[in-house]
């Protein structure tokens with residue numbers, strides 16, 4: 001899949017136009033059970049019930065996008081999928097999140113192991129202040145992974161579409177890389193511990209358009225092996241890369257409290273061409289958000 005036909009969606013720029021992207025032409029077998037099933041999910045920060053009543057399923061080896069206006073809870077929901085909210089003081093998850101049918105929040109579940117299997121890439125590239133090689137090798141080392149470390153590093157960098165650019169300078173500090181390269185290094189670091197799922201929280205928002213297209217192409221390649229869930233502000237990006245899209249919005253309850261909720265979740269082509277809810281249509285058309 002080349003950059004040109006993966007990422008150029010001539011109709012994507014038109015609000016409300018049906019995306020005609022490779023992502024939607026992709027024919028994957030419906031491979032059985034969902035990876036995640038989220039039901040009646042609410043997330044509370046202190047006394048603020050920030051996100052309410054979310055239900056959604058994430059299919060394997062698909063790219064699922066979460067879109068919606070600022071503050072509607074996309075990142076909060078994403079973080080429940082690998083228990084990153086556990087790290088936020090005062091955050092509480094209510095409802096049910098299963099991973100391959102098992103309760104992700106059961107007391108016997110080890111959150112460290114959860115985060116190995118369900119990796120995360122953040123908005124700002126955050127390599128460690130170490131060499132390129134050591135950034136990738138870090139996870140396998142602390143996880144006690146056996147095998148030839150040079151091979152693990154090469155394979156991870158290759159899968160992250162970075163190997164050719166860095167193979168002659170593996171000992172250089174990661175901070176010497178461009179922003180886009182640093183983000184691909186962070187993806188390589190995530191891949192190196194052999195996850196099943198990659199969560200991406202606005203992975204391109206700090207990148208220029210060329211670096212963004214590279215990451216989008218990379219996501220497409222990675223989806224043949226990994227399940228990807230991406231939060232993005234960029235509707236065109238969701239239209240270009242994702243198979244399914246969840247649209248969230250912020251609502252206000254009777255007491256005047258603002259909360260995020262899931263409005264609609266469907267095939268990306270449907271969300272962008274025939275959304276069922278007027279709020280989705282208004283957002284896609286750029287009327288708010």
Ligand SMILES: Nc1ncnc2c1ncn2[C@@H]1O[C@H](COP(=O)(O)OP(=O)(O)OP(=O)(O)O)[C@@H](O)[C@H]1O
Nearest residue numbers: 045050068069070071072073074075076077088260
């Ligand atoms: N660490 C936190 N502590 C307290 N409240 C939080 C925290 N993180 C998020 N919130 C609140 O949860 C709500 C949803 O925020 P969240 O960042 O998930 O939304 P978002 O849709 O991802 O927003 P954006 O697109 O601006 O990143 C907001 O009201 C926010 O203030």
